Amino acid sequence: MSDTYGFDTLQIHAGAQPDPATGARQTPIYQTTGYVFRDADHAAALFNLQEVGFIYSRLTNPTVAVLQDRIATLEGGAGAVCCSSGHAAQIMALFPLMGPGKNIVASTRAYGGTLTQFSQTITRFGWSATFVDFDDLDAVKAAIDDDTRAIFCESIANPGGYVTDLPAIAKIADGAGIPLIVDNTSATPYLCNPIEHGATLVVHSMTKYLTGNGTVTGGAVIDSGKFDWSASDKFPSLSQPEPAYHGLNFHETFGPLAFTFHGIAIGLRDLGMTLNPQAAHYTLMGIETLSLRMERHVSNARKVAEWLENDDRIEMVTYAGLPSSPYAERAQTICPRGAGALFTVSVKGGYDACVKLVESLKLFSHVANLGDTRSLVIHSASTTHRQLSEQDQIAAGAAPEVVRLSIGIEDPIDLIADLDQALAIATS
Incomplete structure (x- = not known):
């Protein structure tokens, strides 16, 4: 064709x-x-x-x-x-x-x-x-x-x-x-x-x-x-x-x-x-719906990342679609339609708070996957990157105090509400 x-x-x-x-x-x-x-x-x-x-x-x-x-x-x-x-x-x-x-x-x-x-x-x-x-x-x-x-x-x-x-x-x-x-x-x-x-x-x-x-x-x-x-x-x-x-x-x-x-x-x-x-x-x-889904993934990720960046319980958000990201300018050139829907957040309270956050989320699914229509969460340091030393985890962007979010295509208001209630438990 x-x-x-x-x-x-x-x-x-x-x-x-x-x-x-x-x-x-x-x-x-x-x-x-x-x-x-x-x-x-x-x-x-x-x-x-x-x-x-x-x-x-x-x-x-x-x-x-x-x-x-x-x-x-x-x-x-x-x-x-x-x-x-x-x-x-x-x-x-x-x-x-x-x-x-x-x-x-x-x-x-x-x-x-x-x-x-x-x-x-x-x-x-x-x-x-x-x-x-x-x-x-x-x-x-x-x-x-x-x-x-x-x-x-x-x-x-x-x-x-x-x-x-x-x-x-x-x-x-x-x-x-x-x-x-x-x-x-x-x-x-x-x-x-x-x-x-x-x-x-x-x-x-x-x-x-x-x-x-x-x-x-x-x-x-x-x-x-x-x-x-x-x-x-x-x-x-x-x-x-x-x-x-x-x-x-x-x-x-x-x-x-x-x-x-x-x-x-x-x-x-x-x-x-x-x-x-x-x-x-x-x-x-x-693949027949890839562009439609990716537009929604990116839109949702941006809204969720912006909310998290302004939340006092979060130390850092790594989303390249945020103006504050050191990769924001590069993302506009390499990924002009958006910086994807995958990023990590550093949670105040470290490793233990991350575990509590993952366990307290209700709408996000705790699975070892990404790119689903459903929003997903995982604590990389204890799962996908657990075989690495802490130094190598940090180098890979999977430090002990971060969780990885894969933002799906649900209503972003519902995703934010789920994160809000889970953060309240994780950082209490």
Whole structure:
């Protein structure tokens, strides 16, 4: 579909056509494992990557294919690969780039699970990560060495809602000849377009705002199609002959779609992080209302954050949509439609007051998720970031005295009233 259409149109129509077999207007759930080949030559062409089509649902599925096309269109990418979760998407993004002894440079301001995945789990592959405060551009540059293969950050960082200076980080990545990977989960393509700001790859936990209703997990990797994988010898998986496909060179053969084809033909084939078609269907339905929901999320977040900032029981609010935020000016450039709906608040009374606040809220749900239509709350230091030292919690924006709020689309008056009564209990 032409990307000259507006976002509101593309979020409904991109990638989808009426079902050719039945005329069904909504994308069907193709709940099937395999697909019948026309003949032996057709099967061979598919397995040799000489023809695009459906082989086996670990690799490709018609429902998932529509979702991949839609999210790639909304992000302005050349292609996308969908997978089973946001964490799976991060491994899928790194897999073609990395090798034993190679490293990434990652922001300290990130989801606690991401910090654990990068500091602990990827070391089992022989990979490593160096964590840096991305507001210190000199530190980012200094952390890059000959074995660095990517830079990783979040557009709007979880949990604090900090906004990353994407053009500045992209410039550093370009200078080093390595890709910039941006997690755009908290912003969504409606609020932020990392590719326009220089990102090479964009990852999502589609579990959050894209689906929007807390029903399924899913992840996506979107390729800008703009990186020259053959400019150096750093990325042999993409620029050198692939033994599993009789010496096929992905970049030479597929050009801007090299990373996407590799993600399906090698990543999904061998890692098996498959997105099931029913989850893809739920996410497609969620994306149809993405812009409407994000407008309400942002409007509510601004009202709630303003109220909290003026409340004597609150020490600090980190919402970048507040004029007082040090990220307010940057947010207007990186996220011109709004600074999202995720932020933290420091509660007077510290750790104990935070726990009481969480336990006293009635409308907010205490869950380990964000981006739901429902407003959510969590005390990151005792949950999502509890595996970190207190120093690392503070660096990540998850200090012991803060709670994370994910503002939903309810009536903001009701949300404020719920916070008011819970703060009264927490700080009494």
